[in-house]
Amino acid sequence: MYLHLPQAPLQPLDLPWLQQAEIQAAILRLDLIDPLISGNKWFKLRHHLQQAHHSSAPGLISLGGNHSNHLHALAAAGKRFGFATAGLLRGHPQETPTVRDLQALGMDLHWLGYGGYRARHEAGFWQPWQARYPGWHCIPEGGGGAAGAEGCALVVQQARAQLSALGWPGYDAWWLAAGTGTTLAGLVLAEAGAHAVHGALAVPMDHGVPEAVAELAGTQGYQLHDACRGGFGKFDDELLAFVAESEQYTGVPFEALYTGKALLALRDQVEAGLFAPGTRLIFLHTGGLQGRRGYL
Numbered sequence: 001m002y003l004h005l006p007q008a009p010l011q012p013l014d015l016p017w018l019q020q021a022e023i024q025a026a027i028l029r030l031d032l033i034d035p036l037i038s039g040n041k042w043f044k045l046r047h048h049l050q051q052a053h054h055s056s057a058p059g060l061i062s063l064g065g066n067h068s069n070h071l072h073a074l075a076a077a078g079k080r081f082g083f084a085t086a087g088l089l090r091g092h093p094q095e096t097p098t099v100r101d102l103q104a105l106g107m108d109l110h111w112l113g114y115g116g117y118r119a120r121h122e123a124g125f126w127q128p129w130q131a132r133y134p135g136w137h138c139i140p141e142g143g144g145g146a147a148g149a150e151g152c153a154l155v156v157q158q159a160r161a162q163l164s165a166l167g168w169p170g171y172d173a174w175w176l177a178a179g180t181g182t183t184l185a186g187l188v189l190a191e192a193g194a195h196a197v198h199g200a201l202a203v204p205m206d207h208g209v210p211e212a213v214a215e216l217a218g219t220q221g222y223q224l225h226d227a228c229r230g231g232f233g234k235f236d237d238e239l240l241a242f243v244a245e246s247e248q249y250t251g252v253p254f255e256a257l258y259t260g261k262a263l264l265a266l267r268d269q270v271e272a273g274l275f276a277p278g279t280r281l282i283f284l285h286t287g288g289l290q291g292r293r294g295y296l
């Protein structure tokens with residue numbers, strides 16, 4: 001298949017609080033697959049790009065905010081693999097590092113305002129856009145839905161292919177940040193109960209994510225943990241200090257919004273004794289580092 005990026009490396013993850021609890025951890029670095037098409041968003045886009053290719057769609061269109069990792073990956077993938085792209089943005093025209101990249105990558109941008117963006121779930125929302133971009137492939141917000149989840153089966157394959165190089169006979173569980181829960185659902189489906197999947201929710205628990213995950217992947221084989229620290233996109237000093245300290249200790253870059261909150265929630269659960277000594281965990285680095293420019 002011509003839609004190909006290098007495998008994400010699986011690396012040992014050493015942190016004092018993991019050692020103390022006698023937990024072995026590895027980190028699957030989705031942030032390293034490509035300088036521009038980063039993280040879980042590539043895996044969620046794979047099937048959409050294949051569908052667009054098979055239906056000879058001239059382009060792909062999707063929606064997001066002005067720091068969106070999803071639109072960023074879509075714009076970069078479109079440019080790399082020869083599709084036009086269009087982005088429907090929340091709010092009013094604004095220059096952010098992400099927006100500048102989207103423009104440089106050749107994405108058509110349309111600002112919907114806030115009310116216009118809220119209408120994205122209404123019947124008929126896509127009609128005018130389909131009329132404006134005939135034959136284009138439409139991707140739900142954040143790359144959500146079944147096609148996005150299916151693309152994440154490759155994440156599990158890539159980790160398993162590298163276990164022996166790490167000297168691991170196997171692993172016990174996954175830990176990853178969840179936003180829409182699509183990546184989490186993809187891992188749950190690929191694991192089919194073989195290993196537990198733990199999702200650290202970067203949005204409040206009552207924002208529909210548990211329901212969305214249940215619809216995609218059922219209710220077994222995973223656990224959701226609140227990691228949002230007061231709301232999506234909210235930062236506090238403890239979080240930022242923890243991210244800085246973890247980066248220094250591991251040499252791995254994290255952003256606070258998803259991977260930082262997920263790692264902090266893992267520390268809290270490890271310290272609370274969720275995992276028995278000897279447990280082998282794979283932490284999924286979901287990427288998103290381009291978004292750091294928006295809040296640093």
Ligand SMILES: *Cc1c(COP(=O)(O)O)cnc(C)c1O
Pocket residue numbers: 039040069070142177178179180181182183184258259286287288289
């Ligand atoms: C989008 C994103 C997530 C959330 O992925 P979902 O599939 O929506 O749950 C997690 N981490 C990073 C860095 C992201 O950009």
